[in-house]
Amino acid sequence: MDHSRTVGLLGTDDMWRERLERAVGAVDAPDTVFAVSRAGRRTLHCGGTAPPPPVPRQDLRYEIGSASKAFTGLLLAQLIQRGLLTGGEPAAACLEPGRRTEADPVTLAHLVTHTAGLPALPADFYRRALPAWRTNPYGRYPAERVTDAFLRHRPRHRPGTRWHYSNFGVAVLGHAVAAATGTAWEELLGAHVLRPLGLSGTALRAEDPKTDAVGHGKDGRTPTLAFDAGGFQAAGAVRATPHDLLTFLEAHLDPAGSPWADALRAVRTPVLRRGRGHRHVHTMAWFRHPTNGGPMYFHSGATLGQQAFLGFRPDTGTALVALCTRRFRARDSFIATAYALLAEE
Known part of the structure; x- marks a missing residue:
C-alpha cells in the first residue's frame, strides 16, 4: 500500500506536483521523498510502501552517502577562498609534518578530484570489513587506518x-x-558550511531514532543499522532533512546572494573533462552534464540501506533532492528517475 503526501511552500506548481508524484510512484522503497525548488518555490512529494512513520517523511534526516562529497568540495573551496589553504598542499605532509615530499606528491586538489591515483578503497579494507559487511563495514575502518593506508600506498600513476x-x-x-x-573535520564542516547556511537538520551521525530515517536492505523490508562512516566521514557521513538539502542546493543556484559567493562559484568551475566528447565534466564538488538549456550539476550516493540524489540547474533555477530508504539493487530505478527528472526539466 502506498502512503503519500505532497507539501508545497510559497505556492504549489501543479506540473511539478504531478511529476514528483509519478517519480515517487516509480520508486519501490519503504520511504521515498522527491523535493524540488524552482525560483524560490518548493514542492515536496513523499510516499512509500511502508506505513507513514510517526514523524512526517519530509522532516526525517536521511543518509546521503557519497553525495556528502558535495559538502566536502564546498568546504575545501571555502577554506581556499579564505586563504587558509591553497589546494596544492601535499596531503602526506599535512598528515605527517616533516615528512619528505615526493617529486610528484598527492595534493589536496588531487584527492578532491579523484586524480590521486588511489583505488576506490584501501587494499586491506575488504579483509577488515568482511565480518561486518552487511551491518557496519566502514565502522571497522577508523581514521588512523585510513591515514596509515594512504601514507603506505604507492600510486600506480602519477597524480x-x-x-x-x-x-x-x-x-x-x-x-x-x-x-x-x-x-x-566535524567542526570545520559545521563552522564553514552547516551553520553559515542554517543547516540545523544536518549531521554526521545518527542522533535520534525518532527523526533519523531507517534504511532497509535490498528486499525493502529488513531494517538496517544507522550508517557508521568510520574513518570515511568526508566521503559519506552526511545525513540531512530534505529541506536542509534544498537549502544547500539553493545556495548554489544563487551565489550572488551569499557571503560565500566565491566558493559557490568555484565549485561550479570545471576542473577535469574526460570521456568521449569530454561529456563527463567534474568540478571540485559535482559531476556536470550538458542539457539543452545549459549544464546540470549533480551527485548521488548510497549507504547500506538508503540512497540519495542531489542536483541543480542554473539555467532554470531548479534544485532537486531525491531520497529513499532501500539499498541499491540491480536495475534499481531510483537514480535514473531522479536524473531524468532534472535533466528533462
Whole structure:
C-alpha cells in the first residue's frame, strides 16, 4: 500500500506536483521523498510502501552517502577562498609534518578530484570489513587506518594524470584538511558550511531514532543499522532533512546572494573533462552534464540501506533532492528517475 503526501511552500506548481508524484510512484522503497525548488518555490512529494512513520517523511534526516562529497568540495573551496589553504598542499605532509615530499606528491586538489591515483578503497579494507559487511563495514575502518593506508600506498600513476573515483581519496582529504587546519573535520564542516547556511537538520551521525530515517536492505523490508562512516566521514557521513538539502542546493543556484559567493562559484568551475566528447565534466564538488538549456550539476550516493540524489540547474533555477530508504539493487530505478527528472526539466 502506498502512503503519500505532497507539501508545497510559497505556492504549489501543479506540473511539478504531478511529476514528483509519478517519480515517487516509480520508486519501490519503504520511504521515498522527491523535493524540488524552482525560483524560490518548493514542492515536496513523499510516499512509500511502508506505513507513514510517526514523524512526517519530509522532516526525517536521511543518509546521503557519497553525495556528502558535495559538502566536502564546498568546504575545501571555502577554506581556499579564505586563504587558509591553497589546494596544492601535499596531503602526506599535512598528515605527517616533516615528512619528505615526493617529486610528484598527492595534493589536496588531487584527492578532491579523484586524480590521486588511489583505488576506490584501501587494499586491506575488504579483509577488515568482511565480518561486518552487511551491518557496519566502514565502522571497522577508523581514521588512523585510513591515514596509515594512504601514507603506505604507492600510486600506480602519477597524480593528476588519471581519474578514478575514490572514497579512499576523499576520506584522506578530510583527515589532511583537519590536520592542516588543526581543527576536527566535524567542526570545520559545521563552522564553514552547516551553520553559515542554517543547516540545523544536518549531521554526521545518527542522533535520534525518532527523526533519523531507517534504511532497509535490498528486499525493502529488513531494517538496517544507522550508517557508521568510520574513518570515511568526508566521503559519506552526511545525513540531512530534505529541506536542509534544498537549502544547500539553493545556495548554489544563487551565489550572488551569499557571503560565500566565491566558493559557490568555484565549485561550479570545471576542473577535469574526460570521456568521449569530454561529456563527463567534474568540478571540485559535482559531476556536470550538458542539457539543452545549459549544464546540470549533480551527485548521488548510497549507504547500506538508503540512497540519495542531489542536483541543480542554473539555467532554470531548479534544485532537486531525491531520497529513499532501500539499498541499491540491480536495475534499481531510483537514480535514473531522479536524473531524468532534472535533466528533462
